[in-house]
Amino acid sequence: MSKQTNILQILPATGWVAVYDESGEESAASLVCFALVETLDNGNRQQEVRPMHANGKRIAFADEAANFLRVEELAEFTGDEEDDEEEEAEDEVDA
Structure with a gap:
């Protein structure tokens, strides 16, 4: 018997992103929705x-x-990226 997947409900995902590894760097893409899925x-x-x-x-x-x-x-x-940039700027000032 094979797997059967059904979407039961969708919910908006405003303000959420999927984070991907792009050759060692993290990138983000906006999500369209979250789906309640039953398999x-x-x-x-x-x-x-x-x-x-x-x-x-x-x-x-x-x-x-x-x-x-x-x-x-x-x-x-x-926010994580801004924190990293602030830390790098502080390190440069301290050096």
């Missing part, structure tokens, strides 16, 4: 929430990409 595999039901992003003219599960790392709030992702 039926050999009679076993499993439900989970999965992130979805725009992939050209289609919407796809972000977590299926080989370089997918995590889901994060955009403010946290951009």
Whole structure:
């Protein structure tokens, strides 16, 4: 018997991004929505929430990409970069 996956509900993902590994650097892409998904595999039901992003003219599960790392709030992702830049600037001043 094969796996069957059904989307039960979608929820907006405003302000959330999928974070990907791009040759050792992290990049982010806006999410379109979160999907409550139910998978039926050999009679076993499993439900989970999965992130979805725009992939050209289609919407796809972000977590299926080989370089997918995590889901994060955009403010946290951009905040991490700003913190790193501030630390680097402080290090240069101290040197």
